[in-house]
Amino acid sequence: MKGTGEVGRAQAAEGTSIGRAQAAAGTSQLGRAMKARDAAISGALAGLAGGAAFAGTMAIQGQLATVASIVHTDNVVAGLAVHMVIATILGVGFGLLISRQRARAGETVFWGLIYGAFWWFLGPQTLLPLFLGKPVAWDLAGAQALLPSLMGHLLYGAVSGIAFVVLQQDTDPFWRKPSRGMVLRGLITGLAVGLVLGLPWEGLLAGAGYALIASPESTGPALVRGTVYGFAWWVFAALTVEPLLFTVTLDWSQQAAARDAHLMPAYVLLGAGIAVGYTWLGLLAKVLFTDDIRLVRTEAAGKRGLRALGYGALSGIAGGLVFTVVMLAVGEFPLVAQMIGSRSAVAGFVVHMVIAQILGISYAILFRRRSFDLTSGIGWGLSYGFFWWTLGNLTLLPLFTGTPVDWSAAGIAAGFPSLVGHLAYGAALGAVYHRLERRANPWWQTRSKVVAEQTVARRDQIRGAAPAMWVFTVLIALIIPILVGTGP
Known part of the structure; x- marks a missing residue:
């Protein structure tokens, strides 16, 4: 009888543990459901705010009748109603998606921009023509005709992102009011x-606006x-x-x-x-370009710096060789050679490779320990390449070669092949630097500790604005031909 009693008590204790686990799981599921509900409600309201801003611009440009064609009418009031319903539904989707992200203002606004651009491609570019029984025109002329809609969708995404942050600030642990x-x-x-x-x-x-979206980085x-x-x-x-x-x-x-x-x-x-x-x-009291000041104590600054410079130079060479293919195709080496008073293509190639290494070294300084995988390496590299197309090809190159800086539509269009080259350079630079950097694990850490720290950092980066910024950089590169190309 005593053994039977002990078995009974053990079974009762096991049942209690199972019951507690089931209750905890139920509570967790309930918490997730409530969070999703709150995110959907906030997303719907944010979508209304974004839709109202978009509708205002459409009313000024007389485009609400186009939306009304979805319900086979040209009534402006009907177009406004349809537009606001769609904006609210898309807002719910945005709220559910962004609820998994860190809802800081900057992150949410950038994701809103990407969300708006995505729905421009999927909506006016694709679904609307199909719904109206018209052919889908994925060409330059069609995209240029829909440029007002793209601007409106970007406005919708940005306003929706801001509104979502405002609505979620009371429950968001990451929200901090700018001081x-x-x-x-x-x-x-x-x-x-x-x-x-x-x-x-x-x-x-x-500058005041940037203080609202800035993130510690x-x-x-x-x-x-x-x-x-x-x-x-x-x-x-x-x-x-x-x-x-x-x-x-x-x-x-x-x-x-x-x-x-x-x-x-x-x-x-x-x-x-x-x-x-x-x-x-914001870093006046800290060492510039150091991701984590604690790491300075564990490895000599000279060794760490020399290794980063070496990796950056090698990565710059790889990116420069990829860029060379584009420069050969457009015959740009003689122009680059003018920086040293020459017209020789060989001299231009040498100058190009020196610049490629210098930019590679600067990339290593600025983005050290930011490439947690190949995707992030390419993402940061692409973004860095776009920046240097703007600062280098469009601005510094004319100054160094004695020609006027031309930021006109024609000048930007003429520089588009160089943009392709800079993006290719950046992608190769980021990919190669990631491969080199990951080979040098800190000797003072175990492999498991390195993996654990990288996993946390990668998760924070993915949940932040980084992927949105990479995608938006590519989107800008795609938009440029639409902006500066010959109109339809």
Whole structure:
């Protein structure tokens, strides 16, 4: 009988443990369901806010009747109703997707931009023609005709992202209100960079805005964030707000965008400069370009720096060789040779490879220990390559060769082959540097500890804005031919 009693008590204890586990699992499932419900509700409201902003621009441009064609009418009120219903539904989807991300303002806004661009490709470019019984036109002329819709979708995504952050701030552990010091830092940096580029007032506003979306990060990721931020400012400030304020009109046509294309490189450099300056001002008491100050104690700075420089130089050579294919195709080596007073293609190749190594070294300094896998390496490299196309090919190369800087639509179009080369260079640079860097595991850490730390860092990067910034950089490269190409 005693044995039977012990067995009974053991079975009862086991049943209690199982019951507690089931209750905990149920509670966890309930918590996830409530979180998803809250995210869906916040997403719907955010979608309404984004849809209202988009609808306002559509009303100004007389495009609501086009939306009404979905329900086979040209009534503007019907078009507005259909548009807001769609915006709300898409907002629910955005809320459910972004609820798995870190809902910091910057991350959410960038994901909103990508979400809006995705639905431009899927909606007006693809589903709407199919729904109306028209052929799908995935060509340059069709994309240029739909450029106003792309701008509107980007506006929808950005506003929806901001609204979602505001709605979720009470329950978001990552939300932090920018301090006065952060805003002041943004204002100072924005004014300084804006004065250099001839955009002082735009720099002030962009600097204050950057303080709202900035995230604790090293200089390299901040540079990429600023580059994308600058392009977004060109769309929303130069192409949208300024025309509405000064002429009370809004023209997002390809012809209008081409007229203002000369401002795009300036805004891209403005955003990049603000991001770098903002980061440096925040690191006055720290060692610049060091991802984790704790690592300085465990490896000599000279050894660490020399190894990074060597990897960067080798990676730059690899990227430069890939870029060489594009430069040979367009015959650009004689132009590069003018930097040293020559017209020889051989001299141009030598100068090109030296520059490729210098940029590779700078990449190693800025993005050390940021490539947790091949995808992130290529992503950072692509973004860095786009930045250097703007600063290098469009700006510094003309200055060094004694030719005027041409930021017009024609000048940007002429530089498009170089953009392809810079993106290829960046992709190869990032991929090779990742492969080299991963071979040098810190000797003072066990393999398991390295893997654990990389897993956490990779998860944080994926859940942050990094993938959105990489994708948006590629999107910018795809948009450029639409902006500067010959209109339909």
